[in-house]
Amino acid sequence: MKFSENWLRSHVPTPATRDELAAMLTAIGLEVEEVKALGDGLAGVVVARILEAERHPQADRLQVCKGDIGRGEPLQIVCGAPNARAGLVAPLATIGANVGGMAIRAARLRGVESNGMLCSARELGLDEDASGLLELPDDAPVGTPLAEYLGLPDASIEIKLPPNRADCFGVRGIAYDVAAAFASEVAPLDVAPVPATGTRALEVRLQAGADAPRFVGRVVENVNASAPTPVWMAERLRRSGVRPVSLLVDITQYVMLELGQPMHAYDLDRLAGPVGVRHSRPGETLELLNGQTADLGQDGAFLVICDGEDGGRAIGLAGIMGGQSTKVGEGTRNVFLEAAHFAPAAIMGRGRRLGLHTDAIHRFERGVDPELPRLAIEYATALVLKLAGGTPGPVTEAVREADLPKPANITLRRARIARVLGIAIPDAEVERILRALGMQVAATAEGWQVVPPSRRFDIAIEEDLIEELARIHGYDRVPTTLPGGPAPITAPGEGVLGEAELRRQLVARDYLEAVSFAFVDGALLRAWNLEQGTVPLANPLSAELAVMRPSLLPGLVDALARNRARQAGRGRLFELGRVFTRAGQAGAAPLETRRVAAVACGPAAAEQWGLPARAVDFHDLKGDLESLAAAAGAALEFRPSTRPYGHPGRSAEVLRTDLEGGPVTLGWIGQLHPRLQKALDLEGEVLAFELDLEPLCRRALPRAEALSRFPAVRRDLAFVVAEDVTWAALAASVRQAAGPVLRDLVLFDRYQGPGVESGCKSLAMGLILQDNTRTLTDQDAESAVERVVSALAREHGARIRG
Structure with missing residues (x-):
């Protein structure tokens, strides 16, 4: 939310300086992001009218202007702005002024004297627009200091609102918090009902x-829609981040920014019959004000503003954006003003489905005061009559009282305040804070009965009121008290390998840790063939973050691809995180599993001169994986894998064999x-692994054993087996x-070639034999x-190589 400091001060007078105001806003939870x-420093800048503008005799892009500042003879100014022209009213910095750190003095430009500078908004620090001179209204008083005319100095303050503070999307909502914080009072808003002088x-x-x-509307006939937006309104809009468009549109924007109630103006002559609100119909479309044609789908999820006896034509998306067919313009003569209350659940997520984010969506999704629509209509009507004239008709309203949110009646106990906050706040201070925030307060024997204002959707229970007291009274005034008593210190058990140890192990193997989103794109999961059993989000932030990840690898490989696209030829990343899969029972919470994953590509070693360059391969990654297993004392077995995202013949299932x-x-x-x-646009071989953390990190407690005092015996054997027999099966x-x-x-040799028949391989292994109680004899060995030869022959068809 961005607003003008002077606009806020007009609602809540306070002697606080700008810095004090910004600090207090942050302290009470309305975090100031920018001031x-x-x-500042516009002394010597006045309103001027260009009387003449002629081409510079020595430069095509310069003009020699005569500027009237109401002080005798016009000043001669050399100006290069493309919009400089006779009759234009613009700011002029006189000699001696300082603009943008530059002192203005008399100068000669290409042989022509210049006695000042005509200024753009950017040069004055008022806006980012540097395309030409700042154009002022024709009726701006010539010679008046610009700061006085524009209500300067001022500041544009931008605050970051928490999701529960929708009431602060209007300047008056912020004013209540400021009044409570500075022990001030919010000035009353003088909006008297505008009597109807017409009948339409x-x-x-x-x-x-x-x-x-709730839906409120009013007809105003015979308005002058081409009237200019007054400077005071246009400046307040600009300083709140809204660029003025036209008078009628600017009035609706102004009311929204001041009160927090979005509203809309329709060209009455383009409407037909009654106006209402209904759900969208299957296959319905609507051309919006931004030119986009919105497809409202088949599920009736959208609210639309409609007209006609049967509500047959959609003329706007309720709570989102108006339609092109009924927009107001300079030719509008009769206008229909509309303000309504929509349930937040009916607006949430609808804008994202259409790729839209508007001020109205931002407010209605979080909740707008249900009592504001009629006040907004009266305020907007008064502004229209004041600035554009016209004949107002009667206010028309439709309301379903039973469906409007009602403020809660909350019991607040002083003993509960002291227990929750650890301090006692004086009764008078409690009542002052709550009343300053617009609440109805009635004292009781144990505390107070409090009714929050209708704009405060976030206050429903006693603890909400206590939070308001702490926020305004000051978190810094709540003492810091350390807990008493002994603090038990528990050492981590040795039966589990800690995640910190895993991280250290992978970092030592030259991997970098990555953190990716827990939400992924459904299309990405389809490319991985991982869409089965996934958990889609009911209200995703975007289509790219619509499904909870069932695996760490898609996000991790995507991060690797981004690095490769930025000339990172050697990539080695790992991640520890949760994955989510659908539970078996309907309505049950998703299953969460902790996993570790790693990906690698490019050269096996960083660039150096001591080893020949080669690409990372399966065995490099297998070694990294086995180093993790060794840290947990795990015995692993690898079996061929058929997962769809793995290369056939170059991927394996990883099993742990030493657990009970x-x-x-x-x-x-x-x-x-x-x-x-290819689908991921990744070049070169990419290798990866992903493991469940819980079974990986279990480890047996270390047990000390004496080393055998007796010598070991080694026997080397070479077997010929079929090529498809794995070493893991033989070893078992x-x-x-x-x-x-x-x-x-120990496997110390693998051979295929002369002497070994086709389709077979020779594996040479060393058996290390030892007993703790005696020396083994040749017969034992x-x-x-x-026994080994017999078992391998029987189970795998192996034979001793001749």
Whole structure:
């Protein structure tokens, strides 16, 4: 929310300086993001009228102007602005003035004297527009100091509002908080009902149930829509971030910014019959004011403003934007003013479905005071009559009282205040704060009965009132008290590998940690073939963030792709985070699983001179994964994987085999499928793994054992097996057959070629045998070898290589 400081001060007088005001707004929860001073140092800048504008004799782009400042002879000014012309009223900096850090003095430009400078809004620090001179109204008093004429100095203040403070989307809403904080009072808003002097009226109808419980309208005939927007209104709009358009539109914007009630003006002569609110109809479309044609879909989710006896024509999107067919313009003679109350749930998310974000959406989604529409109509009518003339008709209103939100009657106990805040606030201060915020307060024996104003949707229970007291009384006045008593310190258990250790391990392996969104694009999941069992969001921020991620890899690979697109040839990223899948029961909360994932591409090692350059491969990533497993003391097994996003033959399921209850699947490792990489526009091989954290991080408690005093025996064996037999399967059989005397198993050679038949391979392994109680004999070793040879022959068709 952006607003003019002077506009705010007109509603709540306070002696506080600008810095004090900004600091207090932040302290009470209305965080000030920017304060832009306007009009400081404009001494010597006056309103001037250009009497003559002739081409410079020595320059095509310069003009020699004569400027009248109401002080005798006109001043000769050399000006390069494209809109400089005779009759234009514009700011003129006289000699001695200082504009934008530049002192104005008499000068000679291309041989012609210049005694001042005609100024643009940007040069004066009033706006970003530097396309030409700041054009002032023709009736601006010549010779008047510009600061006096424009109501300067001033400041444009922008605040960041929390979602529950929709009441502060109007200057008066902010004024109540300022009044409470500075022990002041909000000036009364003098908006007397405008009596009807005409008889013309439009019936208004409600056809949307509780979604639109109030609709107020008024006809004003014979207006001068081409009348200029007065300077005071235009400047307040500019300083609030709104560029003036035309008088009738500016009036509706002005009322919205001051009161917080969005409203709309329709060209009455383009309307037909009663005006109402209904839900959209299947297949209905509407051309909006911005030229966009909105497809309102088939589900009736949108509220539309309609006209005609049967409400057959949609003329605007309720709470979002008006329609092109009934917009006001300079030719408008008769206008219909409309203000309504819409339930926040009926507006939420509708703008995002159309790719729109308007001031009206921003307010209605958060909740607008249901009592404001009639006041807004009266205020806007008064402004129209004052600035554009006209004949007002009677106010017409339709209301469903039962569907309007009602303020709660809340009991506030002084004992509860002291218990929650830890301090006692004097009764007089409690009543002052609550009344300054616009609440009705009645004292009781134990505290107060409080009724919040209708604009405060966020106040419903006692703790909400206590929060208001703490906010205004001052968080800095709540003492800091350390808890008493002993503080138990618990050391982390050794039975779980900590996430910090995982991070350190991956960083030591040359990975960088990434943090990606927990929401992803549904189209991205379809490319990964991961759309089954996903959890879509009911009200997503955008289409790109519409589904909760079922895997870390899509987001992580997307981050890798962004780095590759920015000339990062070697990428190594990891992420620890949650993934979400749909629960089995309808209506149950999504299942959350903690996982770790990593991706790698490009050279295996950073650029250096000691090793030959080569691309990262499956075994590099497998080594990184096994280093994580080693930190947890886990024994892993790898089995061929058929996941659709993995490269066939170059990806594997990862299982942990040392846990009670049998092997547990941890996740997946491998190279991405070439088809997927093409869809993601990724060049080169990309390798990745993703594992569940809970089974990975479990580890057995360390147990100290004495080293064997007896020597180890090694037996080397070479087996010929079918090419499709994996080493993991062979190793499992060897360990089972050899029994407890097998201390270690080493694969030291793999061979295919002459001497080994086609379709087979030779694997050479070393068996390390040792006993803790005695020295193994040759017979012991041979017996173990025989058991291994027999088991491999029986289970895998292996034979000793000759």
